[in-house]
Amino acid sequence: MMETNRKRVVITGIGILSSLADNVQDFKDALLNKKNGVANSERFAKWFENARAAEVLHDIDYSALSKEIIDSLDNAALWAYKVGKDALSHAGLVDNQVQLKETGLIVGVSSAGTEAFLPLFEQRIEDFSLRKALFSGGFASCCSSVSTLLGLQGGVELVATACTASPNAVGMAFDYIQNGKSKTMLAVGTEPIYLPTFAGFYALNVMHPEACSPFSGNSGMSIGEGAGALVLEEYDHAVARGATLYGEILSYATSCDAFHETGPDPRASGAAQVMIKAMENAGITPDQIDYVNAHGTGTEANDRIETLAMKKVFAGHEIPPVSSTKSYFGHNIGAAGIVELIACLVTLPDNRILPTLNFTTQRPNCDLDYVPNAFRDKKVNIFMKNNYAFGGNNCSMIVSMAPGSIPVSRFEPRRVAITGTGAVSAIGHSIHQILDSIWKGHHNVDLCDVTFPEDTQEEAKALLDVLNNTRQFEALFGDAFSLSDNRRPEGHQPFKTFQVTQLEPRKHLRRFDPRKATRGGTFALIALSEALEQAKRKIKRDGDELGIVMGMSSGPQETTYKYLQSLKPDPRKVRTSEFPGSLMNAITTFCGISEGIKGYTTTLATGENAALGALTYGYEIVRQDLQPQVLVGGADEYFPSMSLYMNAMTDKLHMTSDARDYQVYGQDPKGYVPGEGACMLLLEDPQRAEARGVEVLAEIVGYGKACSNSYFDESIQGEKSASMALAMTRALADAGISAEEVDLVCGTSNGSPTSSRVEVDAIYQTFARDKPDVPVVNYNGCFGFVASAAGLLNLTVIIECLKQQAVPPIPYTEAFFDERIRFVREPLNLKLRHVLLVGATEGGNYYAFVIKGL
Incomplete structure (x- = not known):
């Protein structure tokens, strides 16, 4: 080079x-x-x-x-x-x-x-x-x-x-x-x-x-x-x-x-x-x-x-x-x-x-x-x-x-490949288990009940009383929206989530201290260890050669909850043991300390699909030869927080007791079903990987980003779709390919009406002229919407698609809401070289990546 x-x-x-x-x-x-x-x-x-x-x-x-x-x-x-x-x-x-x-x-x-x-x-x-x-x-x-x-x-x-x-x-x-x-x-x-x-x-x-x-x-x-x-x-x-x-x-x-x-x-x-x-x-x-x-x-x-x-x-x-x-x-x-x-x-x-x-x-x-x-x-x-x-x-x-006044420094631009993957989800505690479940169609899991701590319930009831009395819901959502008794927490039909169960960390980790490990930190560490093992990367005394970038959505929710609760009734007696653990970088810190990772270290907290932001940053670090290898990922832990109440109140959550009801791109979208877990990827130059005798799983050949300017107006879906399409256009230009050369598109919509419409309209705008029949998939229905890591979990499935030259169908969805799009409804054998992965945050920030098979 x-x-x-x-x-x-x-x-x-x-x-x-x-x-x-x-x-x-x-x-x-x-x-x-x-x-x-x-x-x-x-x-x-x-x-x-x-x-x-x-x-x-x-x-x-x-x-x-x-x-x-x-x-x-x-x-x-x-x-x-x-x-x-x-x-x-x-x-x-x-x-x-x-x-x-x-x-x-x-x-x-x-x-x-x-x-x-x-x-x-x-x-x-x-x-x-x-x-x-x-x-x-x-x-x-x-x-x-x-x-x-x-x-x-x-x-x-x-x-x-x-x-x-x-x-x-x-x-x-x-x-x-x-x-x-x-x-x-x-x-x-x-x-x-x-x-x-x-x-x-x-x-x-x-x-x-x-x-x-x-x-x-x-x-x-x-x-x-x-x-x-x-x-x-x-x-x-x-x-x-x-x-x-x-x-x-x-x-x-x-x-x-x-x-x-x-x-x-x-x-x-x-x-x-x-x-x-x-x-x-x-x-x-x-x-x-x-x-x-x-x-x-x-x-x-x-x-x-x-x-x-x-x-x-x-x-x-x-x-x-x-x-x-x-x-x-x-x-x-x-x-x-x-x-x-x-x-x-x-x-x-x-x-x-x-x-x-x-x-x-x-x-x-x-x-x-x-x-x-x-x-x-x-x-x-x-x-x-x-x-x-x-x-x-x-x-x-x-x-x-x-x-x-100072001569510019020089660097050798690197290609950026994925050489290791690791994941924990509701359908498996390893990449092998997760992919096996998806390929065999055995990803139907029993959802777990949401149980709220008693003090959270009392807090929520008091809050909802305030909202009712001040008519804040009506002011924001119109007179048609009333916070009636059946919307109160005690009146809700039970709703459930995709949760990680029967996980035994010591079966996956050489060193594990449960006293310092949060649920999200445990998921991240297990996924990280699997990615390192797959890439044959052992950390000895060279931890400064390995970086880690984590993308977080809600972060260490349980620790944060405990810390905030300790502020009451006397903030002078707050529990300092939870203070550092409540910070968004706590899970990244936990992984770094546990494995001795000392290189470039950053935590992004950009919300849903924050791990895709981590992927762009990890790409930059490797491409500029600032660090030989970088781990990127995201992790989410289930916790019955106040935000779950708020999302239930505003119908963002799909309150269901059956995983098969989570039908992304369905004709009658009900919202998302939360999931938990983690996904980690190891990025490095493919030449360095091959020199170590390590298999290159896929290559990231370009990406694009964009954001809409419609944050204060949910009704402007057209601008949101145009911004997401702009991210796709920028990714294709960065990769030096045309829309016609894309063999598959993988979306990461959480399944809500707005999220799905924006994503599908953007795909249509990008491919309608040159490749209107490009197949479209989304696998969030398999593991629930794991907010920060949704994009990376879908990416791990894409990598397997490139390897198998086959595409599993979108799970559960029977009737799709847009006939313009070729959604993958049945298993598909397909010659794959370039896949476009797209994703969005809840605030209108959009990502697109061109993933190339080898």
């Missing part, structure tokens, strides 16, 4: 919101005046003594939005919209409809989807808003609302790696430009402080009584909130349109300590590894780094380990000045990295290095040049931005303040 130059990726737009300011100029002025945003918190003083925080208290102008939209959104979405719009305006792109259609959105956040449900665990249930719950209650809902409001159609993803979320989002945006998916990308970090987050850190006893003083004095962090946005743009494109360049992203990297759920590796191995990898990706050496903007939380463990990591990385070189900007505006959790990066971008052009404020006496083992208290006059070209998170997630970014 031939090496190729990386594309230059520059920053052309900035948006900021912090405790210091709500615009770039005021933010810069506050930094230069060494303003400290940490103060007494009136909001949290209600529960906690000496509650201190760096809060956003500005009166933000949302006059461009209707009151209905404002009432539908939480602060995470409103702030992301504000800074995103500011960044696009700053870049001169806010009215460029042609470019916005090609621009994708990556959001980094830790505690999304929380605000709508605050009334439930703050014991003010009368304040609950169904509108806000529907439009802002999903973890990735801010992506859908913001992309709609800003007119972006390049596809979205939500990164949920806690305190590394926003720099990781910038890194993903960088990758999509590298692969030519777009000339422009919008990366956003947004993080309001909510009670569960504040209570968790407070209970861990890591809060500073005044304002944090990283690397010095008394240890302790200051929690903060805020948002930041950057427009990333391909260099030649930016120059051609005369854009102002504020910096160049040279590279980034992520890694995992694979050590502990909360504490950093005392050897600082992962923190050092990620810096070395980022410099390697940029093609630079340690002596070229002029400045390091540290994570610098102010806690004893972080500051000591981060200092040790820098000593390891810069061994034999002069260690550059280091400072922590958290001393200005606190720790902004998911938004921390991007807000701190923006602080550098607005001050370094004046040849001034930000100081570490509140600096007193250096702590033991903290003996670097931390630029104490006063600005340092120094010209900086290249600086490093580091962030670390719970679970040992690490992220490092290399940035140049003089775009075009």
Whole structure:
């Protein structure tokens, strides 16, 4: 293969919101005046003594939005919209409809989807808003609302790696430009402080009584909130349109300590590894780094380990000045990295290095040049931005303040093949069992009853009383919809789910600790182990050569439920044991620690089919030769949560007692039947696999993404279908094939009327002219709708279809709703070379992949 130059990726737009300011100029002025945003918190003083925080208290102008939209959104979405719009305006792109259609959105956040449900665990249930719950209650809902409001159609993803979320989002945006998916990308970090987050850190006893003083004095962090946005743009494109360049992203990297759920590796191995990898990706050496903007939380463990990591990385070189900007505006959790990066971008052009404020006496083992208290006059070209998170997630970014001054690095583009698969579902605990059931048509399972914890039932009854009394259902769904007694939980006909039963983890795993394993984590680990075994990949001391990207929908539901319940009645007594386990990256962390996976590590939480987002990101990492191998996957655990009640109320769920009633694409669709399980794939270059004597199962030869701008109007199905068709068109173009060359289409509709109609109309639009008789399948009826992993579970069946040159029929469905489409109704022998896999999230984000047989 031939090496190729990386594309230059520059920053052309900035948006900021912090405790210091709500615009770039005021933010810069506050930094230069060494303003400290940490103060007494009136909001949290209600529960906690000496509650201190760096809060956003500005009166933000949302006059461009209707009151209905404002009432539908939480602060995470409103702030992301504000800074995103500011960044696009700053870049001169806010009215460029042609470019916005090609621009994708990556959001980094830790505690999304929380605000709508605050009334439930703050014991003010009368304040609950169904509108806000529907439009802002999903973890990735801010992506859908913001992309709609800003007119972006390049596809979205939500990164949920806690305190590394926003720099990781910038890194993903960088990758999509590298692969030519777009000339422009919008990366956003947004993080309001909510009670569960504040209570968790407070209970861990890591809060500073005044304002944090990283690397010095008394240890302790200051929690903060805020948002930041950057427009990333391909260099030649930016120059051609005369854009102002504020910096160049040279590279980034992520890694995992694979050590502990909360504490950093005392050897600082992962923190050092990620810096070395980022410099390697940029093609630079340690002596070229002029400045390091540290994570610098102010806690004893972080500051000591981060200092040790820098000593390891810069061994034999002069260690550059280091400072922590958290001393200005606190720790902004998911938004921390991007807000701190923006602080550098607005001050370094004046040849001034930000100081570490509140600096007193250096702590033991903290003996670097931390630029104490006063600005340092120094010209900086290249600086490093580091962030670390719970679970040992690490992220490092290399940035140049003089775009075009550093030679671009080179890489060898790789093909991307699937060499290992693993899965757990209701019809089997391994890929072999699942495929055997499907091929033999023995996939009919007994559904399991949904049983809700008693306290959840009481909560639901109280909530439904509020909804009834305030007529919120009628307001949203019209007078025809009334919440009558037979819709109350006790009046529901029982509904059931596809659940994994009789699973014995120790039969599948060499090492298994049930005390640390959640149900979803167990599924993921079993699937992961199977994929590694099939690909003959044993992890010895080379875990840094293997990455893992997980896509989550609901995440560790049971742990999250227990943590939130412990907030009542006294948030000061919250159970800290569940705090890190309630984060969206907890399952990825569990898998990394269990197997010693230390390479590129990321968790996406983009909702239904989030694992397809993980597949696009894993593809990028392998294709750019950033990592030899990457595991991608998704996992879902059944838990009778409040969201099940809500979905039952709004008829999204199909309440049935027979699996055969789950008829995807049926004439009379009733909604989806939930499933649980996991699916994992191992991706690598086929030449490397063949060199190891490993069979290549299939190759991913192209993909496309798109998102609709109809999040607030469910009735605009035509736009949704057009957006999904756009993703398919982009995938075909990326693969270099025509629609006529596609031999089979595999959909992943959950079976609801809207989902199925959008998917089928998009398939028809794409193939009506060149191949109207292309066969269409969907196997969700076999294992239930396993939300995050539905697309990957269908992909495992596709791989077997390519191998067998045969296609099993769509299960159960007898009468299909659209005669224009050739649904596979009977077993089909078919010559297969290219299969198109398509999928969607619930928020209107669409994926398409071209899978090639070998």
